[in-house]
Amino acid sequence: xxxxxxxxxxxxxxxxxxxxxxxxxxxxxxxxxxxxxxxxxxxxxxxxxxxxxxxxxxxxxxxxxxxxxxxxxxxxxxxxxxxxxxxxxxxxxxxxxxxxxxxxxxxxxxxxxxxxxxxxxxxxxxxxxxxxxxxxxxxxxxxxxxxxxxxxxxxxxxxxxxxxxxxxxxxxxxxxxxxxxxxxxxxxxxxxxxxxxxxxxxxxxxxxxxxxxxxxxxxxxxxxxxxxxxxxxxxxxxxxxxxxxxxxxxxxxxxxxxxxxxxxxxxxxxxxxxxxxxxxxxxxxxxxxxxxxxxxxxxxxxxxxxxxxxxxxxxxxxxxxxxxxxxxxxxxxxxxxxxxxxxxxxxxxxxxxxxxxxxxxxxxxxxxxxxxxxxxxxxxxxxxxxxxxxxxxxxxxxxxxxxxxxxxxxxxxxxxxxxxxxxxxxxxxxxxxxxxxxxxxxxxxxxxxxxxxxxxxxxxxxxxxxxxxxxxxxxxxxxxxxxxxxxxxxxxxxxxxxxxxxxxxxxxxxxxxxxxxxxxxxxxxxxxxxxxxxxxxxxxxxxxxxxxxxxxxxxxxxxxxxxxxxxxxxxxxxxxxxxxxxxxxxxxxxxxxxxxxxxxxxxxxxxxxxxxxxxxxx
Amino acid sequence: xxxxxxxxxxxxxxxxxxxxxxxxxxxxxxxxxxxxxxxxxxxxxxxxxxxxxxxxxxxxxxxxxxxxxxxxxxxxxxxxxxxxxxxxxxxxxxxxxxxxxxxxxxxxxxxxxxxxxxxxxxxxxxxxxxxxxxxxxxxxxxxxxxxxxxxxxxxxxxxxxxxxxxxxxxxxxxxxxxxxxxxxxxxxxxxxxxxxxxxxxxxxxxxxxxxxxxxxxxxxxxxxxxxxxxxxxxxxxxxxxxxxxxxxxxxxxxxxxxxxxxxxxxxxxxxxxxxxxxxxxxxxxxxxxxxxxxxxxxxxxxxxxxxxx
Numbered sequence: 001x002x003x004x005x006x007x008x009x010x011x012x013x014x015x016x017x018x019x020x021x022x023x024x025x026x027x028x029x030x031x032x033x034x035x036x037x038x039x040x041x042x043x044x045x046x047x048x049x050x051x052x053x054x055x056x057x058x059x060x061x062x063x064x065x066x067x068x069x070x071x072x073x074x075x076x077x078x079x080x081x082x083x084x085x086x087x088x089x090x091x092x093x094x095x096x097x098x099x100x101x102x103x104x105x106x107x108x109x110x111x112x113x114x115x116x117x118x119x120x121x122x123x124x125x126x127x128x129x130x131x132x133x134x135x136x137x138x139x140x141x142x143x144x145x146x147x148x149x150x151x152x153x154x155x156x157x158x159x160x161x162x163x164x165x166x167x168x169x170x171x172x173x174x175x176x177x178x179x180x181x182x183x184x185x186x187x188x189x190x191x192x193x194x195x196x197x198x199x200x201x202x203x204x205x206x207x208x209x210x211x212x213x214x215x216x217x218x219x220x221x222x223x224x225x226x227x228x229x230x231x232x233x234x235x236x237x238x239x240x241x242x243x244x245x246x247x248x249x250x251x252x253x254x255x256x257x258x259x260x261x262x263x264x265x266x267x268x269x270x271x272x273x274x275x276x277x278x279x280x281x282x283x284x285x286x287x288x289x290x291x292x293x294x295x296x297x298x299x300x301x302x303x304x305x306x307x308x309x310x311x312x313x314x315x316x317x318x319x320x321x322x323x324x325x326x327x328x329x330x331x332x333x334x335x336x337x338x339x340x341x342x343x344x345x346x347x348x349x350x351x352x353x354x355x356x357x358x359x360x361x362x363x364x365x366x367x368x369x370x371x372x373x374x375x376x377x378x379x380x381x382x383x384x385x386x387x388x389x390x391x392x393x394x395x396x397x398x399x400x401x402x403x404x405x406x407x408x409x410x411x412x413x414x415x416x417x418x419x420x421x422x423x424x425x426x427x428x429x430x431x432x433x434x435x436x437x438x439x440x441x442x443x444x445x446x447x448x449x450x451x452x453x454x455x456x457x458x459x460x461x462x463x464x465x466x467x468x469x470x471x472x473x474x475x476x477x478x479x480x481x482x483x484x485x486x487x488x489x490x491x492x493x494x495x496x497x498x499x500x501x502x503x504x505x506x507x508x509x510x511x512x513x514x515x516x517x518x519x520x521x522x523x524x525x526x527x528x529x530x531x532x533x534x535x536x537x538x539x540x541x542x543x544x545x546x547x548x549x550x551x552x553x554x555x556x557x558x559x560x561x562x563x564x565x566x567x568x569x570x571x572x573x574x575x576x577x578x579x580x581x582x583x584x585x586x587x588x589x590x591x592x593x594x595x596x597x598x599x600x601x602x603x604x605x606x607x608x609x610x611x612x613x614x615x616x617x618x
Numbered sequence: 619x620x621x622x623x624x625x626x627x628x629x630x631x632x633x634x635x636x637x638x639x640x641x642x643x644x645x646x647x648x649x650x651x652x653x654x655x656x657x658x659x660x661x662x663x664x665x666x667x668x669x670x671x672x673x674x675x676x677x678x679x680x681x682x683x684x685x686x687x688x689x690x691x692x693x694x695x696x697x698x699x700x701x702x703x704x705x706x707x708x709x710x711x712x713x714x715x716x717x718x719x720x721x722x723x724x725x726x727x728x729x730x731x732x733x734x735x736x737x738x739x740x741x742x743x744x745x746x747x748x749x750x751x752x753x754x755x756x757x758x759x760x761x762x763x764x765x766x767x768x769x770x771x772x773x774x775x776x777x778x779x780x781x782x783x784x785x786x787x788x789x790x791x792x793x794x795x796x797x798x799x800x801x802x803x804x805x806x807x808x809x810x811x812x813x814x815x816x817x818x819x820x821x822x823x824x825x826x827x828x829x830x831x832x833x834x835x836x837x838x839x840x841x842x843x844x845x846x847x848x849x850x851x852x853x854x855x856x857x858x859x860x861x862x863x864x865x866x867x868x869x870x871x872x873x874x875x876x877x878x879x880x881x882x883x884x885x886x887x888x889x890x891x892x893x894x895x896x897x898x899x900x901x902x903x904x905x906x907x908x909x910x911x912x913x914x915x916x917x918x919x920x921x922x923x924x925x926x927x
Contacts, residue, residue: 552673574772
């Protein structure tokens with residue numbers, strides 16, 4: 001079909017940005033060769049989309065955004081024509097993501113975290129200093145604009161900013177901790193240092209390095225060197241996988257009783273088994289590195305410090321489930337993680353550990369790195385598929401589940417970063433041995449993201465079943481001179497618990513018994529000085545801003561929840577406080593029962609738990 | 619549905635609905651099964667001739683063993699399923715879905731069917747407070763994803779904005795838009811393949827739009843009006859109907875409908891001519907008609923003014 005565009009021209013620079021992505025196509029549109037023998041179409045290309053694969057839409061939008069600083073109508077039209085996507089749909093995709101600007105924007109945009117973990121660390125609005133230094137948000141002041149941002153995953157440092165700068169060289173930097181001085185220093189860095197600095201607060205490294213399994217290489221190996229990785233056990237697990245074959249890999253994982261670490265705690269072996277057993281081809285495997293749950297930074301640390309382990313874990317997953325291609329989808333706010341992962345992928349290719357005939361065993365597998373663009377919801381697995389496919393990151397209805405119809409509607413396995421690196425440990429020590437760690441029903445170790453009012457915030461690893469209080473002790477206890485008010489377990493989609501619940505055992509069964517969740521391993525600590533009204537309100541705002549807007553219970557429910565909370569906090573209730581609480585309960589219920597995906601289903605959890613503990617409204 | 623032949627050779631599956639055993643061909647949805655068996659389930663975004671998008675969440679039912687409620691429009695039946703279509707859980711959810719919608723969207727001239735359901739579930743649209751002041755035209759288009767104007771909560775945010783009147787065929791009053799996706803589907807692969815409109819923005823600020831919100835004459839729109847035909851809330855309305863309503867001259871009780879065949883080309887689309895006061899005020903096509911499935915082209919739907927002239 002013909003696409004109608006506005007006729008507005010794209011500038012040479014805009015065209016160059018788009019072309020730089022399209023020319024990276026190694027193969028003709030949508031066709032992937034297998035074993036050099038036969039070619040098959042890997043994409044289901046709609047008839048109106050013959051000119052190119054739509055899944056390059058997000059990379060190309062990134063290219064324009066990075067080069068120019070915003071996406072003009074002419075650039076959007078040009079891109080649409082190149083990829084054969086209707087301009088209205090391209091606009092719909094671009095306008096979905098927070099990192100794309102569709103209005104002329106200044107060259108430098110600073111996203112300053114004002115989310116709950118940074119609030120917990122400071123007991124104040126962590127973006128407040130920006131008003132003094134840079135004026136009002138959302139306004140262009142001399143080629144610079146700052147805006148408020150949801151969690152940027154530097155929670156252990158208590159404040160963070162992501163800077164986007166349009167131009168030719170590196171164009172994103174994640175800075176933490178930030179204040180007026182460090183921010184201006186960061187911005188004025190030479191462009192070869194515009195990726196970000198290492199930050200891996202793993203306090204256990206100093207005290208009991210030997211207890212670390214998942215974090216054993218963090219801070220020990222050179223994250224840029226595949227040789228360093230291999231000399232610390234790297235690629236042993238893949239070799240063993242190739243030795244024992246796909247079925248036995250899945251059997252080891254079954255013996256290990258590994259459960260997914262992304263939040264839903266689904267048995268990994270069952271997931272892998274159903275992808276492996278699906279007769280539809282090709283299969284895909286996706287590593288979900290779109291870590292965006294407020295308070296979570298574990299996947300970032302792994303990506304930055306031990307990137308080869310993710311590449312190896314995904315390769316094992318691809319081998320076990322019969323995939324030719326894997327994707328790592330990294331949130332756009334993690335430039336350093338993305339660079340390290342991309343480096344790891346290309347090093348692995350050079351060493352014959354990715355690509356054709358891996359380790360000379362006839363196994364072909366390749367990995368493509370994809371970048372998110374500022375959307376919490378893209379971490380929902382089916383929304384993530386849509387995002388890779390170049391669509392709005394709206395979750396799909398399930399069933400069908402990914403193992404039946406996932407990425408490009410093909411059988412797809414999808415696991416979180418932490419789950420995949422557990423697989424390496426399982427292959428190293430064996431499934432039965434792994435099952436001895438933790439509790440009988442929650443095996444292995446878990447990564448915990450400690451933030452807020454503790455003496456040693458950072459990433460911790462502990463066997464499942466550890467008591468919440470013990471973990472706090474490991475983190476040096478509550479910040480000296482403060483006393484504990486509440487802890488948010490599991491992130492914004494989790495629940496608050498009180499100081500009397502420090503005996504909760506952090507295992508799947510332990511948190512279930514307590515009616516809470518481990519979520520993404522967030523342990524966010526608030527002391528008595530915390531303004532819980534503002535914290536809980538921020539959570540409600542977060543969900544309103546991150547709802548994709550597809551289904552009514554979540555789209556309108558998150559807005560009503562924020563309004564309700566604002567009224568309760570301000571003491572401007574309609575009717576009595578109890579009337580408002582009853583209404584809040586009804587809205588929460590419909591969101592939990594009838595939303596399409598986990599975002600809407602869990603958006604009211606933390607708010608409701610805060611009311612149960614009496615944390616809101618005096 | 620014209621896949622009746624295909625359905626007929628499929629295996630029959632038994633399920634239990636509201637305590638009664640019913641059977642339907644494999645591949646049927648819960649909704650199809652229930653409607654075939656005379657069980658009424660309210661729907662909003664669902665339309666027989668479009669792919670279910672299951673976004674409105676009005677047709678939710680209770681399926682035994684499922685943690686959450688289940689959208690009946692898109693969930694296929696499985697042998698032995700036990701379903702409740704009108705339990706307390708279900709009706710609480712439907713009432714709240716309709717209240718969330720009615721508090722944010724102008725639902726004053728919806729279909730009689732939808733109005734009936736709102737009555738059945740005793741929808742109270744004011745329970746979230748009085749509606750907030752309407753937005754500016756294009757206001758939602760200018761909202762950056764992930765950012766919204768924070769209000770003090772004493773009024774309920776709505777999608778109200780001025781009606782878009784930018785051509786002679788139809789108007790777009792997004793104050794009435796429930797985001798059912800039907801118009802986007804009809805403009806896209808489900809019927810027209812024109813792709814003039816899409817979902818833009820995110821969250822409560824999500825909206826139906828052309829690229830950069832350009833006026834329809836500047837967009838890919840071909841004025842087939844199939845989006846108007848599928849709109850359940852009159853957010854999309856022919857210009858004639860809009861003008862008549864503006865002066866209080868639209869009166870469905872005075873209208874008669876005559877079925878005929880479109881005179882323009884040889885396809886043979888069935889037309890329903892809506893006449894009021896000896897004037898053609900609207901043309902539709904029956905959604906169960908084999909040729910059109912309710913869809914028409916610009917000539918069939920809007921090419922009648924010369925008769926009125």
